[in-house]
Amino acid sequence: MFFRTGFAALCAAATLSAAPLAAQGYPERPVEFIVPWSPGGGSDTLMRLVAGNIEPHLGVELPIINMPGVGGTVGLREASRRKADGYTISQVHEGLLVATETGITDLAWDDFEPIALMTASPQYLVVHPTDDYGNFEEFVSYAKENPGEITIGVTLGGVPHLHAAMIEQAFDIQFSYVGYEGTGERVRALVGGNLDAAIGDISSSLQFVESGDLAFLAVGSPERVEETPDVPTFMELGADLELNVTRGIVMPKGTPQEARDKMEAALQALSQDETYVEQTNNAGASVMFRGQDGYHAYLEKLDATVKSLSQVLAQ
Template structure:
């Protein structure tokens, strides 16, 4: 055999090996522990969902699932690490609604298209919450007061461009009200200031105020959802009141783009079983969090919907980059 033909043959065999390598690796997947990156600190809602899910997922995979908190930049650091990881299924992440927001703020290297959805696990709507001693018994009363005093009603949020800030902005736009938006380092400091009487309202999720509402310290006026929340069936939706606002945060499992399809399929199958484990559902219920499982195709539609929505909203608010 000539040197030229031998070189060509070796090159062809090398190319074939490269094509077969991902399939071979996927066939043995997972052969070692999987790292689940949480882009927010330990102890928060996203971390709690991740750890409860990891416990259930271990039952349906031959390898362990290790939770790693990679925090900072509003979730951008952890999500960037997942985006840049080798697409082999050994580093996946908890994707949150911020995947569809941070890119439009210009604070992230990634876009929503840089991730492969595996499973949606949880979703929580925004809600309008006031102090229990506030004079407003209904959302109509609250908005009427805000209209009478433009830019005077202080609404706490977790920073400009964060999900609950945008929820309050959209509420104002749809109801013809102008609020004074007060940023905090997170939902808890805002809630503490609401209980202390330093602000008039917050637009965080019902789960984040549930204990204080149950304890008689705070009052829920309405939720920004298509349906009422099971935990508070007496609280109306804004849509019931004629205000077309539905904004939620969500949490799910995502993998880096170009992850081999057999690996994605393995993760999807295991995630479906784990998400429907009674222990996982119970863990969410104890935290007043909503179980909202959806497989990859439906999860992808949620991502695409919110990516388009927040791009437009941030542009209209003048905060998109």
């Protein structure tokens, strides 16, 4: 009897001690990375840098599976259906929040577990040079005096549309929107004088600013950008605005906390990896790490903003 009781106790103790060891052993196999965009685009490029550099920090590979379609929502739908065991991650940016609010998808950011914001591409208010305004303060004054006269190039119903609407809301001005499919197309229209302003970034616009064909009036990063030290942030100009295209990592809802913490720690270590940082900068983005709490807060605040602009974005 003692033998059976003692043996049972030993088994129970072994089971209890094995549980934390199993958690500590995660991950024990590669973690699939669903990138909901086509190969070669900005998100795909930046996520391949994550996948290509994380193994020393995570201990396993992150094989990428591209699942493009419907503004990134096809791949995210698949990711949301995956088993919440820590062996699937995916990537989101601001486009998901816009797609949710405009009815493109019934998926929402909080259908996932936000793990880490990894990169940000600060967005700029770019203008065609004019005598009507030479800086942002003069731009706002002109816009107030001439409501709806300034034409601005955006992707209608997309992230650039959201960013322009955020500027309108923050400074109580009104634009006339002109839709373009991509950043390059609207920047070319701006250079050609077919637009007054546009939402752009360094990779699409800096060469034209340096040649004098365009001008940056403000940037949506929390702090001034190293490549454009003379361009003020919207925060400096009096508005609590962050205008970025960010790329963050999410896991299926209900993924165990141990797996989320391990993935977050690996991504944080990666964000401090000099090789990864350099590669990301060379790809036209900046590393801007925010962990689970910070990323959740960022998405929650942005979601409230998107909801407040739903009527504008639906036009």
